[in-house]
Amino acid sequence: MHLRTKIAVLAALCCGISLFSQSEKPNIIYFLADDLGYGEVGAYGQEIIKTPNIDSLVERGMKFTQHYSGAPVCAPARYILMTGKHAGHAYIRGNDEWRERGEVWDYKKAFSNPNLEGQRPIPENTITIAKKLKEAGYTTGVFGKWGLGAPNTEGVPNKQGFDYFFGYNCQRQAHNLFPSHLWENENKVYLKNELIAPHERLDSSLNPLDEKSYDKFYQPEYAPDVIHEKALTFMEHNKDSSFFLYYASPLPHLPLQIPKKYAKPYLDIIGNEEPYIGDQGYFPNPYPKASYAAMITLLDQHLGELIQKLKDLGIYENTLILFTSDNGPTYTGGVDFEHFESSKPFTNGAGKTKGHVYEGGIRVPFVASWPQKIKEGSTSAHQSVFYDVMPTLCEVAGIEAPNEIDGISFLPELLGKKQPEHDYLYWEFPSYKGQQAVRIGDWKGIRKNIFEGNLKIELYNLKTDIEEQNDLAQQHPEIVERIEDIMKREHVPAANERFKFRELGDP
Structure with missing residues (x-):
């Protein structure tokens, strides 16, 4: 263990933070949005997009104003989160599609050949949060987007400490929210959707102003909803034991796809708008602003339903909920970041948000709620980062964090105790x-x-x-x-x- 981490643990213990007994160990939900901007949440200043459940979580818990992702894009941010190592020590430091396998970007070939799917795998001996929490007696599940190891490799979730996995193994496959398939553990699950390769543009023979021209991009089974139902079932099955639920939603990452019933309320709010025909590399959409806003509101709805399920199961009081985003917002694919002021109060747009280490690319919303443990309506200016999550959750679970990590537990901050700071x-x-x-x-x-x-x-x-x-x-x-x-x-x-x-x- 790094000296900074040892000091943090000792300081926490000296401040009177006791470890929890097996019977007291809380459930942990880590809810990770995908490309959600700091300014796209109501409690962080958003004025158009509705996020009532995230806002309510802020009212019931602690809002962090200086929390950071470990990286400005998907895979390295998730690796850093899972391992507690910053990007200078991490095995995964960027998105790596493992191209030497063949035509990995050919969606149809990958559909028939899972060896073309997924990203380069993390090593089998990687110490992950899930592995550590299993040591502490937790049942572990991951739902949503993985991106840290292709099918049939040592990097799949079930070989990295997760008892159950349902969702996208591959980041590229997640460029379609009505996909042909998802994964349940190491088994492919086929959905009732037509196989459409991501990044297909609107047929030039169709009228872009006719909503029916976009019908092929709306399919029967919407992956975020299918994944969400599996997460709720996981909670039901494990209500009598301590569980760790890593909810890695694919929302609101591009493409702009959402069932029309969810977008409908925003059609009146946003008003008439120009369609997006797919000229920036993602699926076209007849009403891009309304769709994007609806994707974030559905993300918020999913969080609210998780919380309600906790209450229905009688385990809400003993659950630590952490909500954040993997990096800053996108600036392409039909998203109007200026309309929504997605990175407010930071600089908006290309070169300053996703993919870049300016504040708009790496500072993310972060909310923590834990009834009767975290002070309601509190705000923290503590500077924290994804690689702090590993030692924090280890301390919550009553186990020692791994050696050779870079994080400092922020559990003292959550509990209102003296918090060690990063140099x-x-x-x-x-x-x-x-x-x-x-x-x-x-x-x-x-x-x-x-x-x-x-x-x-x-x-x-x-x-x-x-x-x-x-x-x-x-x-x-x-x-x-x-x-x-x-x-x-x-x-x-x-x-x-x-x-x-x-x-x-x-x-």
């Missing part, structure tokens, strides 16, 4: 031309375009410049030097050639 937070991302970032207190250092030979560090004071517009590097060379030292120290060359930074001296 700094670290990110790196070997995509979008290569990036690194460090946060020290109010200071944020960013290095971008590394693969083009740029090693210059931008410096921002987030207290006075939340939009990261005023580079203060020349005025504060001593802070830049500290950040540069951290970047050098925390970056360990990746095992995967795809994630290496030659410009940083990686062999």
Whole structure:
């Protein structure tokens, strides 16, 4: 265990936080939205999209204002979450489609050949949150999008500590919310949907203003709803034992797809709008703004139904609920990020949100609720990050966190005790031309375009410049030097050639 983690655990114990007995161990629900922006939740300032259940969770729990993803895109964020290791130490540091297998982006070939599906697998000996919680007697389940190991490999959820899995194994397959199939554990489950390859555009012979032109993109079985029902059933089956439910919803990630009944309420709110015909690489949609808003509201509805199920089963009082997003919002595929101010109060749009280590790409909404443990209506400015979740949940479960992790438990913060702080937070991302970032207190250092030979560090004071517009590097060379030292120290060359930074001296 890293020295920082040991100090955190000792400090927590000294503050009077006791470990829970087996009979007292709470259920844990970790609800992860997909590409949900900081500004797309009512409690975080959204004024158009309705999120009553998330907002209610904020009222009943603790709202974090400085919580971060571990990475600005899907797979590395999920790996960092599962392992407690930051991107400079992680095995998965970017999206890796494992292309050497063949035509992995050919959706129809992948349908008939599962060996073309899924991402590069994490190693079999990876220590995950699920494995640790199983040690503590928890029943573990994951529902939604996995993305950390293809079918028939050591990376599938059932070999990484999860007793039950239902959802998308593959991130690419999740580019269709009416898919032909999902996975239940290691078995393929076929849905009553036509096989349509993601990224298909609207037929040029059809009238884009005629809603019927889009009918083929609406199928009988909507994956988020099918997955959701399985999660509710998991809770019913395990109501008498402690469970860990990792709910990795595919919403509101593109494409813009949602049953018309959910979008209908927003048609009046949004009004007439231009259709999206699929020219940016995702399925077309007759009313993109209404559909996107409805996808987020359905995400919110799913959370509300989980909470109601807890209450119906009589286990709500003994359940810790954590809600967040895997990274910042998208800026393509028909999503109107300006209309919804998706990254408010951060800078919006391409280059500043998903895929980038600016605040809009990695700072995410985060809410924690635990009846009679977490103070209702409280707000935390504690700087926390995905790699803190592993030690936090280990402490909740009454077990020691693994050695060689980078996180600090934020359980003291949840319980209103003295909270150890990070000396700094670290990110790196070997995509979008290569990036690194460090946060020290109010200071944020960013290095971008590394693969083009740029090693210059931008410096921002987030207290006075939340939009990261005023580079203060020349005025504060001593802070830049500290950040540069951290970047050098925390970056360990990746095992995967795809994630290496030659410009940083990686062999």
